[in-house]
Amino acid sequence: AQKITQTQPGMFVQEKEAVTLDCTYDTSDPSYGLFWYKQPSSGEMIFLIYQGSYDQQNATEGRYSLNFQKARKSANLVISASQLGDSAMYFCAMREGISSGSARQLTFGSGTQLTVLP
């Protein structure tokens, strides 16, 4: 079963508008973390934002915010005031056992290709 699901293979948004990229996850571990990464056409993977399962507030980092709905197991990324440079592939990822202190891998979703239109 898919642990991370990103149902939007592609999204378009007008410059300066906000956009929401969907991510749902599946885990029975009560201690997990959700990460979003950006992969521009140049190929590198850039960490954007993190949300822990025990965090009381939704994470925010500049123009990025996470709409974390634990009961629905969703962690949608909201990008406000889109810029042309936001055009990229966006990946949602989960790390289970976040408080264990031992390394675990990230499980990635299939990604959403975002295109910002001028």
Next chain:
Amino acid sequence: DTAVSQTPKYLVTQMGNDKSIKCEQNLGHDTMYWYKQDSKKFLKIMFSYNNKELIINETVPNRFSPKSPDKAHLNLHINSLELGDSAVYFCASSQAVLTPDTQYFGPGTRLTVL
């Protein structure tokens, strides 16, 4: 001030050859990873080392062998390359005891097997 670096960035080789990809991190992290990104952009863990010890070893052909000479380096050696090995290989590092133990990625190595 590169955090996670990989060499080479591009690697084009013939089927059957043996090749290596090198990774170095200067973040002082204790854990390093290799991920494979296929042609559909799907990313999957291959290996992870913590303080030079192999801790994650996913179902990967044994033609792939990671080596960690020290905790700042994790190399990937691939024997008898096959067409299906063509992909982008990413190295990443993190500090396992931190919460979150955010993984920082290298620029990737695009491997093309002809």
